[in-house]
Amino acid sequence: MPRTALILAAGPGIGAHCISLFRAAGYNVVAASRSRQESLRAPNHLDLHLDLSKPDTLPELFAKVREHFEHPSVVIYNGFARTLVPAENPLGSISQECIEHDMAVNITSALIAGREAVNGWEQAGGQANGTFIYTGNKQNVMADPKALTFGMAKCAAAKMMWDCSVAYAQRGFRFYFTDQRKADGSPAREMMDPMARAALYVELAADGGQQPWHYTFVKGIGYVDFRSKDNA
Numbered sequence: 364m365p366r367t368a369l370i371l372a373a374g375p376g377i378g379a380h381c382i383s384l385f386r387a388a389g390y391n392v393v394a395a396s397r398s399r400q401e402s403l404r405a406p407n408h409l410d411l412h413l414d415l416s417k418p419d420t421l422p423e424l425f426a427k428v429r430e431h432f433e434h435p436s437v438v439i440y441n442g443f444a445r446t447l448v449p450a451e452n453p454l455g456s457i458s459q460e461c462i463e464h465d466m467a468v469n470i471t472s473a474l475i476a477g478r479e480a481v482n483g484w485e486q487a488g489g490q491a492n493g494t495f496i497y498t499g500n501k502q503n504v505m506a507d508p509k510a511l512t513f514g515m516a517k518c519a520a521a522k523m524m525w526d527c528s529v530a531y532a533q534r535g536f537r538f539y540f541t542d543q544r545k546a547d548g549s550p551a552r553e554m555m556d557p558m559a560r561a562a563l564y565v566e567l568a569a570d571g572g573q574q575p576w577h578y579t580f581v582k583g584i585g586y587v588d589f590r591s592k593d594n595a
């Protein structure tokens with residue numbers, strides 16, 4: 364029986380590769396972003412319109428997914444907003460509008476999406492096989508004052524994935540904050556490989572158990588535990 368993967372903020376990078384790899388793995392795929400409109404692109408590929416700066420629209424989006432396919436067993440949270448501020452004075456001119464926007468896109472909508480995902484998985488009982496993947500980075504273990512709100516929200520998302528990986532472990536729901544690194548543990552940044560990321564997401568969704576919630580990985584190697592380096 365096909366499963367459904369929902370990609371929130373599906374763009375030309377991770378989103379496009381997730382669409383093709385999850386379809387190839389036999390999933391129905393729903394891709395959502397601001398520039399997409401509701402359209403059944405193929406029998407197993409639905410596009411939906413979504414603006415993550417409006418968290419209250421997520422319940423309707425999940426309902427639309429269920430109208431076309433079934434409740435998504437895999438939810439990929441790929442949205443981000445990165446407002447830059449002066450690195451030497453990040454608080455000096457930050458606007459309330461920027462704070463509210465970046466928090467809505469980077470974390471509030473992730474919480475609402477998590478709630479919608481889990482409530483559907485609870486209804487499916489032991490059959491849910493639910494996986495929630497938040498596209499993270501190294502922001503939760505490094506300083507980067509010029510991206511203050513972005514980094515703050517990534518920290519909050521990491522905490523959400525950590526807490527939920529504990530809370531729902533017995534029910535078999537899995538939560539990940541993924542973080543691509545270079546081999547020396549530094550952030551992947553411009554080396555971030557959307558194809559490797561999408562391939563990892565298909566693997567994590569297929570895996571029956573919870574792997575480390577903070578999934579630090581190096582392209583071509585896989586999971587690498589950088590905790591001692593990160594804490595040094």
Ligand SMILES: NC(=O)c1ccc[n+]([C@@H]2O[C@H](COP(=O)([O-])OP(=O)(O)OC[C@H]3O[C@@H](n4cnc5c(N)ncnc54)[C@H](OP(=O)(O)O)[C@@H]3O)[C@@H](O)[C@H]2O)c1
Nearest residue numbers: 372374375376377396397398414415443500542543551555
């Ligand atoms: N080291 C690392 O682990 C690392 C490094 C770099 C990046 N990253 C992470 O990778 C993610 C982005 O990668 P990507 O290659 O997929 O980027 P991408 O190809 O630019 O896709 C992101 C998509 O998000 C959509 N989007 C933006 N704001 C939105 C909103 N308010 N509501 C709905 N959709 C929205 C945009 O589409 P529309 O314009 O159609 O809305 C955009 O195409 C981010 O989470 C970033 O932090 C991680």
